[in-house]
Amino acid sequence: MTTGTGTVESPPGPAVVKRVGGRGLVEVVLRAREISIAGALIVLVLATTIANPRFMSAQGVKDIFLNASILALLAVGQTLVVITRNIDLSVGSVVGLVAFLTGKFVAGTERNVLLAVLVAVAIGAACGLVNGLLVSFCRVPALVVTLGTLYVIQGLDHYIAHGQQINASDLPSSVLSLGNDGVFGIPYLPIITVVVMLAVGYYLRSYSSGREFYAIGSSPEAASLAGIPIRRRVLTVYLASGMLAGLAGALWLSRFGTVVADAANGWELQVVSAVVVGGVAIVGGVGTVYGAALGALLITTIGSVLVVLKVDAFWQQAITGVLLLLAISVDRLLALRVARALRKGNRRHGS
Template identity: 75%
Template structure:
């Protein structure tokens, strides 16, 4: 796996390698937790590892992973997007209504979903980057605005799978060479965004902003443009997720993905993306989404009350934030000791 780097100045073999090691350890620990969780559940209920069970986990995790990838771009710039769940619900319903009434196919659904998501992300980005309104306030407000718009358009109606064009439904249930389309899309997006953040100067500027906004500004980083880009990308991926939600489930109501904004943030933080910005990878965020989805499936298989799923996610979120804080303190101390030795 490829880990991102901090923009803090370090000496060769110093802070950068230490940070890389910590990030790899976080991602490997999530992978290890997944293996242990799946193995323990399979022992308790061998049917858990059936082909259909594994496919369902990856299908359900794909939409959450896409949202987590978009959220990662925002969080590493020291911001947050709480509107993604509402955008998914709006896109799923509006797109479903459009294709069912107008008779359009897959391409029209994808383009409409991207357009709606981009507009929502653009509004968030303009308010945060240009107007200077705190991201928490902006996205909490747009969350309720988008929810209200969704309910207004729905008027209690629902979109039925029978009214959705078959090519769109095939996207949610089909596969290529045995690999379902949804996980394949999520992996391709993850690899593309991860490569961009690691390999392009503009991608590394996202981390510079999150690590030290003032230093990034003095270095000439276009902070407003990058923050705006992060929100637009988050909106675009939420639009894609809304179309995939429609393709996956077929039947859509106005409350789809209600409450998912906190699940997305949890997946990102559990995946090792620091809530204070500047640290984390999209690979870790995607693994966090897979872990949370697997936990939900495990609790269903073991017939555990759904309440404990939310409680466990909350515990993991608190644990991840605590670990991030502890690692940040230890890394700072380690860097100071290294720099002091080199100074001598």
């Protein structure tokens, strides 16, 4: 059976599915990945601070969290998709389209920032709905669909823009304040991202419908036999990814003010890298939004470190690619070790 990215193997036997020790082992592995990412972040920050003490200035820390907020928000949405053994390569182009259209909607007016956010989320939801319908109900491979919509949305964005740009001076003060102000010295953007991350993480862990996403990614055939509505669930994750990309587009507009047609161009690699580096298995069924957010923070911090150390920006993309390859390799090795441990446990219990 396929879920948009290819044929999957036969589901594991009942003894494997029900083995509590196996699930505990997977959770330990995931926790270890998240702890290792946090450790790498700490080492990176300490080493850079030693080389340049100004790196950890109040403004430097604020900039890192502001820049990571949008990427982490997109990573949360991407995590939902990847868990179900699919992918969404259109998120960067959705952010660009949403940022420009929302900017045009509020430019030269005093429209409320809440209305701007609602419009942005609605546009993103429409893009996610198209992706979800094509992948889930039309059974077109997710890679093909989202790569196609990436270029379609980019073309639509350039057609609408006609070389124009949105200027910060034309935006309402309430929209700009969302990206530059905060509460008790904490910017709004990281607060919004953390709230969304905690809400999605709680949903995935505490609700049966959230756990069904993992079941689909682990074994679509077993999920189908268990009566899980796979098509509706896959449609749901694409809709959620689109809505979060729409929200990210609104935050992009409020953060940078000036928006052109190719805003967030090329962010697809960064988003996927953040998710995979954060421990979300590209083959589905494994990972958390917390790890994905840490992966986004790590990639953003690396970019800031390279700027501080005056390293060519090209190396940021190269390092991101290397991290992606390493993360996929580690995921494969861990999957093999977990599978081996599960088989040994089953043999010991006579399964």
